[in-house]
Amino acid sequence: MTDAAATAATIAPVIVNEVPRRRRPPLGMAFGILWLVTIILLTVLADFLPFVRGATQAPRGASNYAFGPGVDFWFGSDRLGRDVFARCVYGARISLIIAVTSIAIGLVVGTALGMLTGYFRGWIDRVVSIFVDSLLAFPAIILAALVVGRAGALRESDIQVLGLGFTWLSNAWAITAVFAVLSVAPITRIVRAQTLSLSQREYVLAARSLGARTPRILVREILPNVVPVLVSVLFTGVAILLAAEAGLAFLGYSVEPPQASWGLMVTENREFIDEAWWATLFPCLMLFLTVLSFNLIGDRVARKFDIREAAL
């Protein structure tokens, strides 16, 4: 029996089942994706879903005051009688739009700057590096508070640039702008470092030796190889900015009531935490789970690209 098996084994090509040594189900990843999909669906469809109440519902008198979580108000209602669940959903909309928009701007600008400085070096590298370094050295929260604080004054002034006033400049836009500028700095650094190393790779030299022009080397040879890093930066960056926005909102430098944002909800309701803990807890929980999801996915993605790099 064993002999026969041994013979068969020697004759037949040995097929080794490729069982990874540690096969951990990607629970974190699964949870992260599930949570984010839910949140995104909720925020996008909030206006059409029957179970999400209007975000800025007018107070309805004492009858709704600080109801606990239950069938009627899933996450309870706050002291103005507003549905905490609905406000969480609309808060998610604002928080996510701010975080994603500013990271997107940061990625575009940061990647462009990083690739230019990393590839050409020289004076452009020096100039940009000075800006990046000062930006990184400047306390972010003070910069953000300063800009958002002054944005209000700018909005109410009648200063015009190119014939346009600043009435559109809501706090949300101001925060997005600050976050975009703030995220440019680390992304530029990361991309610059990556480009410095990539531009010394032989395939870049090989492309040059075949007569490739500089723009195409940047776009075809270097950019695709920077993207894996950018994807993990994207997820981690959104997570950081979500938390930062909540922090600013908590300090009162974010969207203004009656608009909702998770941080704003926390700061509005924290004085009444004894009477209505749900109004503070649920926004915190939402923030926590969303940041966690982004981090879990970002980690996973980063590791995935790492393995790919190692296999090359």
Add this chain to the structure above:
Amino acid sequence: MLLEVTDLRTSFRTPRGTVKAVDGVSFTLDRGRALGIVGESGSGKTVLSRSVMGLLVGSNLERTGSIRFEGEETIDRTARQMRDLWGAEMSMIFQDPMTSLNPLMKIGKQITEPLHAHLGLSKSDALATAEQLLRDVRIPEAGRRLKQYPHELSGGMRQRVMIAIALACGPALVFADEPTTALDVTVQSQILELIGVQRRERNMSVILVTHDLGVVAGHTDEIAVMYGGRLVEKAPTRQLFANMKMPYTEALLASIPKLEDRSHTRLTTIPGRPPDLVNPPAGCPFSPRCAYVRDRCRAEAPPLTPAEDAGHVFACWYPVGSPEYHERRAELGDAAPAAAPGADGEVAS
């Protein structure tokens, strides 16, 4: 005359001082011929090939001399002006096939890009040409390979792809910078054979840069030995192996293990290290390591002098075969480098 390099000097300014990586090198190359450039690490052979091609960049770079390609001076051209030559007229096969292909681009795309850029071929024409090129470099299932990524191919296969890319636009001159160093021995000879076949078929010239005398022995018409950024000996391949003049060449040859040696024979090495190119030794650059060194070697650098056979030049005051050489060799006895001069032209690789 396809390529005429005269007194090429390439140096880099560094915080430590000026590195004279290539120090007054001259050679010529006819169309269809193969020149081997041999030397150990740091002898300047890679810098020489890149600087002939004009690929080096940097504000700390200084390049003087003359490089005439197809009769035209190219040394004062900018990268922008050289770009039309790169790929189309001269191209380079790199050392490590693992890193010289873009990991995120399909093979087909990487071959067709220069075809688009230089020859202006349409997409389908370029793909057909690419497939033919892959067949020329003996890659099986060429059509399928076009759609694969570099990581799906073996090292030897990738080097073949590199060769196909380098040959794509039919260049007149191909630099092969240690094309076989990263490959195992059986694949090495196949690749060298392939480069030779393509050279003869396309009547192009090849400059084969390597540290391995065995590699150049069977695949070149002429060999130039470099040491410390200088050309120290140059001769037609057969003459060089039959009648080497420079003790360095001799030592290099002696350090190749030989099949007929008894087992446990100690490998012959050249003592010492390659010269510091910032402060090169006075006199002959090889003098600190040479077994036959004399006072004159340390004081005066020997010029390139012609040997008795045609096309053979060497830079040595007391070349292999001179009375002083024999005198010192007798003194050294067994300690002398083992390669006897006058070995027949074929060298076991």
